[in-house]
Amino acid sequence: MTNPKFTSSEPLAHLLRPKTLTEFAGQEEVVSEGKMLQKLIESDQLNNMIFWGPPGVGKTTLAQIIAEQTKSNFKTLSAVTSGVADLRKIIQEAEEMKRLGTPTILFIDEIHRFNKAQQDALLPHTERGTITLIGATTENPSFEVNSALLSRSQVFVFKSLTEQDLEKILDRALDQVTDQKLTKQAKSFLTHHANGDARTLLNTLEVVLKISKSKKIDEPEIKAILQKKFLRYDKKGEEHYNIISALHKSLRDSDPDGALYWMMRMLEAGEDPKYVARRLVRFASEDIGMADPHALLVAIAAKDAVLFNGMPECEVNLAQACIHLAMAPKSNASYKAVNAVKSEIKSTGNLEVPLHIRNAPTKLMKELDYGKGYKYAHDYEDAKVNQQHLPDELKGKRYYFPTERGIEAKIKERLDN
Numbered sequence: 025m026t027n028p029k030f031t032s033s034e035p036l037a038h039l040l041r042p043k044t045l046t047e048f049a050g051q052e053e054v055v056s057e058g059k060m061l062q063k064l065i066e067s068d069q070l071n072n073m074i075f076w077g078p079p080g081v082g083k084t085t086l087a088q089i090i091a092e093q094t095k096s097n098f099k100t101l102s103a104v105t106s107g108v109a110d111l112r113k114i115i116q117e118a119e120e121m122k123r124l125g126t127p128t129i130l131f132i133d134e135i136h137r138f139n140k141a142q143q144d145a146l147l148p149h150t151e152r153g154t155i156t157l158i159g160a161t162t163e164n165p166s167f168e169v170n171s172a173l174l175s176r177s178q179v180f181v182f183k184s185l186t187e188q189d190l191e192k193i194l195d196r197a198l199d200q201v202t203d204q205k206l207t208k209q210a211k212s213f214l215t216h217h218a219n220g221d222a223r224t225l226l227n228t229l230e231v232v233l234k235i236s237k238s239k240k241i242d243e244p245e246i247k248a249i250l251q252k253k254f255l256r257y258d259k260k261g262e263e264h265y266n267i268i269s270a271l272h273k274s275l276r277d278s279d280p281d282g283a284l285y286w287m288m289r290m291l292e293a294g295e296d297p298k299y300v301a302r303r304l305v306r307f308a309s310e311d312i313g314m315a316d317p318h319a320l321l322v323a324i325a326a327k328d329a330v331l332f333n334g335m336p337e338c339e340v341n342l343a344q345a346c347i348h349l350a351m352a353p354k355s356n357a358s359y360k361a362v363n364a365v366k367s368e369i370k371s372t373g374n375l376e377v378p379l380h381i382r383n384a385p386t387k388l389m390k391e392l393d394y395g396k397g398y399k400y401a402h403d404y405e406d407a408k409v410n411q412q413h414l415p416d417e418l419k420g421k422r423y424y425f426p427t428e429r430g431i432e433a434k435i436k437e438r439l440d441n
Contacts (some may be wrong), residue, residue, distance in 0.1 A: 077182025080221030135159030136168035184220025315430030353430030375415035
């Protein structure tokens with residue numbers, strides 16, 4: 025243990041990085057006894073690997089442990105700052121190490137940020153065994169890693185650490201770096217605050233230890249130090265699309281609680297409320313449509329409220345719209361009709377407008393029968409008239425099939441009549 029106050033200049037997350045699988049916390053489905061990766065390490069028969077999972081769950085650490093256990097030359101590249109020139113230098117070194125009998129593991133962090141050419145440049149070296157590639161990504165490798173590289177790699181899925189995993193890491197940190205103690209409630213707060221991310225946990229603990237002068241730190245003191253909880257949410261990454269998908273499906277399933285939760289997750293994490301409003305406007309027509317035409321008006325009103333009020337005042341405006349959309353009767357008939365018509369147009373092209381519904385502002389047009397036989401709806405009872413409006417080739421076709429939910433039931437009845 026050190027002095028009561030943590031004063032190391034080395035970041036706590038680096039200082040406490042596990043050196044062995046025994047110290048490694050979490051990811052039992054990947055590295056526990058009998059699992060594939062454990063067998064590959066023990067047999068020293070490593071394949072190229074992709075580690076896919078959220079930040080701070082041990083991807084880099086496990087790669088380093090693997091290199092240590094297999095006595096490999098461990099080289100790292102960051103896809104954000106490195107290029108093909110950096111790769112060439114590592115390959116040159118790896119070839120020399122291979123001649124000396126030492127394998128090289130190349131760990132590429134954020135491999136999804138390598139472009140196609142950069143990823144292609146890795147292929148010949150992995151195939152010749154010059155390097156064993158371990159790529160780490162927070163994005164779905166199915167979309168972000170070239171199929172050729174992906175087919176030559178084993179994908180291991182890493183999950184967010186549980187609060188039990190994080191508590192083990194926290195206890196280990198406290199035991200090794202300080203005499204300061206944390207109350208049970210303070211520990212619980214820190215592990216919950218970390219949101220499954222060990223790096224966040226240790227970085228937060230480091231801040232607390234450097235600021236607090238207490239021998240036993242409680243939850244209120246930690247809250248005062250941190251002031252704000254940060255949520256994992258990448259506006260351009262997979263988590264963004266996961267959460268917006270959860271919002272849409274909660275709305276579609278008429279679950280206001282789920283919808284409110286996912287919407288507030290986005291807003292609390294810093295999402296632009298105008299983006300949320302746009303998604304609600306879209307949903308109002310795509311999944312509700314004519315079953316409740318007022319839904320679109322409510323969504324548009326929420327959009328206006330966002331522009332007028334801004335954050336955080338507009339949160340309740342968006343919440344009201346969210347609840348309305350969740351509880352409204354659902355119909356995707358308008359959405360399906362749009363897609364059906366688009367498909368029809370793509371298939372049949374520019375079909376002619378029937379003569380009887382063409383406008384005839386000139387004498388020549390009238391002589392060519394433009395507008396001939398047109399029935400003016402207001403001349404008929406209830407302004408109902410039965411005449412052809414589609415091109416001759418599509419006569420009798422239907423695209424809009426209203427449901428029997430909400431106001432659309434009345435629309436269906438009128439159409440049937």
